[in-house]
Amino acid sequence: MVQSLLRWYKINKRDIPWRQTKDPYKIWLSEVMLQQTQVETVIPYYKQWIKKYPTFTDVMQAKESDLLKLWEGLGYYNRCRNFHKAVNNIANDHDGKIPDLMGDFKKLPGVGDYISSAVLSISSGQNLPALDGNIIRVLSRVLRKKKVSPHNRKIIHNHILKWMKYGHAGDINEALMDLGSIVCRPNQAHCHECPITEFCGAVATGNPETYPKILTKKKTPEYDVVTGIIWKNDKFLIMLRENKKHLGGLWEFPGGKIKNGENKTKALEREIREECGLNVDIENQIGSFKHVYSHFSINMTSFHCTAKNGSLVTTQQKHQWIKLSQIDNFAFPKANHKIFSLMNEMRRNG
Ligand code: SF4
CATH class of the missing domain: 3.90.79.10 (Nucleoside Triphosphate Pyrophosphohydrolase)
Known part of the structure; x- marks a missing residue:
């Protein structure tokens, strides 16, 4: 199953700028920008940022107001402020080196489980499932889980961890993210194009889109x-x-x-x-x-x-x-x- 997924990824992976690097700074920046935001929206912001601040050290020396100006229009400005705070913490407490232990990395402002897992699996191949919305949807369907409960998240996490024991952790995370984004879409699962259809529990139900159950959003004021x-x-x-x-x-x-x-x-x-x-x-x-x-x-x-x-x-x-x-x-x-x-x-x- 992992082989089918990775073969599919090799041919279909999205051509996005942060996929051309293993630099943890750039991958981290992209993950912060991608929170609550579409890939297409992030690409120009990411390119502009990297042009102005090509290295981690450049961000250490930057003023917050200049970073916010670059972030203008991307929304959720706390992401930018936390990123800057985290960079300064690294300068002061980690000798200017991005921590390569998840325990240290996830303690930084705005980081947490998802970002630390995504960055460390992609940049240094650590076996850390990065459970974003796409991955949770795909695995909920594969494992036929209706609810995104803490218990089911744990099951999903452990399931991906088993796939990672033969390596390729970063590719597995990114392949699942792309599969969720391109094929196993929220309202339309294109199961006939899916490389893991024969391993999927939800496809047999005839209604894979009903997995996991989506909670209705409250009306906002x-x-x-x-x-x-x-x-x-x-x-x-x-x-x-x-x-x-x-x-x-x-x-x-x-x-x-x-x-x-x-x-x-x-x-x-x-x-x-x-x-x-x-x-x-x-x-x-x-x-x-x-x-x-x-x-x-x-x-x-x-x-x-x-x-x-x-x-x-x-x-x-x-x-x-x-x-x-x-x-x-x-x-x-x-x-x-x-x-x-x-x-x-x-x-x-x-
Ligand atoms: S078979 Fe269909 S429902 Fe299952 S993972 Fe693939 S696209 Fe999603």
Whole structure:
């Protein structure tokens, strides 16, 4: 069975940049970027990052704000901050060498079982099954397991471990990941193209897609928010989000959620006063749009504003007045780029 899987992988493996290296730094970076994100989305970010920081030592010397700028648009910014923290931990506690023992590696910020297993199996062939969503799906079908319980994860883990005892651990993990991505798809298992169909328990049921049972997602909340582009001459105000907050370390415009009973402009006046102590005149609306995050979504409306005469920013939060032409020097959440697009559109239309 392992031979069939590896033969299939040799012919069908996806041609992706991090497959051309055994450098643990590059494999680790790719795995961090791939969490919750599609391969096609990650490829340009990965290439840009490696171009700017070709070695692990380059990341040790980098500033977090520069890394966040490169990560801009990829989302889940904690991944980037944790990666940077982990790199600094390695510089201080591991003589600058990525740990090759899983016990040490998985203790680093943002690493854990999956990333340490993937990196160490691929870079140094250690027998460590890397249970990502694709591998769990394929093995749940092969072993005919309906539930992704801790007990069944253990069974899956041990099963793959048996396959690894003759070597090729990294290839086995990557082959199963590719099989899940290309052939054994969540809603459509292409069993006639599968190299391990004769070993699969679910295929005999006639409904392999029902393995494992997918839990229905809870409806996520939706919030109405307002933001203000507060102008002083040809510059506007941006504020740095605190690290401990969602999207921490990124820049944003003042604003926030509309409370019950408030209209948009009243809410914006209040939010700006609370956040930066400014009294503003609210002028024309820039536009409204919806933005979806993993656990909630927002309906955002933005307005141009001007600070009232003599009004000063009073906040502990780091802030800056910048020109529109400077936005590329700062990392903003994706939603803010939608505002920039609307602003540019307004300028073009006069
Ligand atoms: S035979 Fe079908 S269900 Fe089983 S692993 Fe292959 S594609 Fe998936």
